[in-house]
Amino acid sequence: MLYAIISDVHSNLEAFSAVLRKIDSLKVDTVFLLGDIVGYNANPNECINIVRQKGIVSIVGNHDQRVCGLKEPNDFNSIAKDAVVWTREILTEENLEFLKSLPDTMLLPDKSAIAIHGSLTDNADSYILSPWIALKNFNKMEEDPSLPPLCFFGHTHIRLLYHYTRQKVLTIHEDEVFLDPTEMYLINPGSVGQPRDRNTKASFLTFDTEKHLINFFRVPYDIKSTCNKILKAGLPRELAERLTLGW
Ligand code: ZN
Numbered sequence: 326m327l328y329a330i331i332s333d334v335h336s337n338l339e340a341f342s343a344v345l346r347k348i349d350s351l352k353v354d355t356v357f358l359l360g361d362i363v364g365y366n367a368n369p370n371e372c373i374n375i376v377r378q379k380g381i382v383s384i385v386g387n388h389d390q391r392v393c394g395l396k397e398p399n400d401f402n403s404i405a406k407d408a409v410v411w412t413r414e415i416l417t418e419e420n421l422e423f424l425k426s427l428p429d430t431m432l433l434p435d436k437s438a439i440a441i442h443g444s445l446t447d448n449a450d451s452y453i454l455s456p457w458i459a460l461k462n463f464n465k466m467e468e469d470p471s472l473p474p475l476c477f478f479g480h481t482h483i484r485l486l487y488h489y490t491r492q493k494v495l496t497i498h499e500d501e502v503f504l505d506p507t508e509m510y511l512i513n514p515g516s517v518g519q520p521r522d523r524n525t526k527a528s529f530l531t532f533d534t535e536k537h538l539i540n541f542f543r544v545p546y547d548i549k550s551t552c553n554k555i556l557k558a559g560l561p562r563e564l565a566e567r568l569t570l571g572w
Contacts, residue, residue, distance in 0.1 A: 327352065328433065330440070330514045331381075331529040332359035332479030335388070336412065337518030337568075338368035340527040341375060343546035344517050351531060357433065359479035360386025360442035360449065363424070364405065365519055365564050367554035369412045372518075373420040385427035386442045386479065387449040392416065393424035404561045411560055437534055438475040445476060452481050456494040459487040459511050463494065466509055474509040477532075483522045484515030484530070484541055504537040512539060525571040 329348045334341050348356060358381050363369040365388070376383055391398040391409045393416075398409040413421075429448055431440050442449040445462045453459050466472045486497040489509040504510055515528025522528075526543035533540075552565035 326354045326435065326534045328532045328534065329353040329356045329529060330359065330477050330512075330532060331356060331517050332442075332477075332514050333361045333386070333482050333516035333518060334358065334363075334372050334376075335361055335516070335518035336363050336366040336369040336372050337527075337546075337551055338366075338371045339548070339551045340518045340544075340546045341372055343544045344527050344529050345375070345379070347542060347544050348529070348531075353531060355434070356381045357431070357440055357477070358383035359440055359477060359514070360384045360427070361388045361479065362386070363392050363412050363416070364388030365408050365560075366551060366568075367558040367560060369416055370420055373416075373423055377423060382431065383427055384431050384440055384442060385424065385429060385449060388412075389424045389427060390449060393421045395425060404563055407561055408564065411558065432473070433534075435534055436473060438473050438477055438532070440477045442478065443480045444478065445472070449480070453478055453487075453511060453513070454481055456487065456496055460489070460494050462511055463487075463489040463509050467491075474506070475504065476511050478511060478513055479516070481513060481521070482516035482519055483513060484520075484528045485513055486539065487511040500541045502539045504539065506537055514541070519568065520571050521567075523571045525569065 390396045392412045398406045444451045445465045488495040514530040517527045530541045555565040
């Protein structure tokens with residue numbers, strides 16, 4: 326099977342559409358989304374509608390949880406909180422219910438990998454931002470026999486691959502990586518709608534389950550249109566600026 330793994334769309338319709346066009350050209354079997362369909366940018370209903378219409382399989386992200394009322398945004402910074410409040414008001418009742426219905430985690434159909442938004446140790450709200458935190462997650466994978474040796478995560482908006490040799494954690498930034506099925510991996514596809522690795526292009530990956538092959542992709546999109554929509558909607562100006570910086 327060829328799977329596409331995407332994350333952190335964040336209501337960015339232009340980036341989402343560009344990534345889906347690329348995915349279509351790759352003849353992918355199924356698209357999995359690691360949460361945060363909404364938040365920050367200006368097209369939340371349009372992005373949720375695409376997820377629902379295309380049958381993209383998604384888990385819930387920390388912004389999704391706050392927008393649909395599963396959690397309150399009190400711990401968010403003021404810019405993120407403003408976007409949550411704005412999104413809550415504009416979302417249709419159906420789309421709010423859809424966000425509420427999303428699961429916290431999922432196993433891929435062949436059980437080769439688990440998908441989470443934040444981390445295995447504290448799910449949607451905590452970040453895997455260092456090899457040290459990755460190690461804690463690898464330890465959890467070692468301790469729990471129900472967990473596969475491969476985990477896809479999002480939330481940091483930074484694409485990378487952690488490889489655990491069972492002695493040390495390696496941080497890999499290559500575009501193409503063959504996995505050793507006897508070792509362990511934590512893999513982040515980066516963000517579709519708000520990349521934060523100083524690269525403004527939308528980010529995602531594909532996973533070929535037979536070849537044990539990961540390929541990372543970057544896709545250009547019409548950032549100017551997305552920024553104009555953010556400003557027109559009255560969302561914080563900083564949300565437009567950061568898209569032009571990839572941060
Ligand atoms: Zn996010």
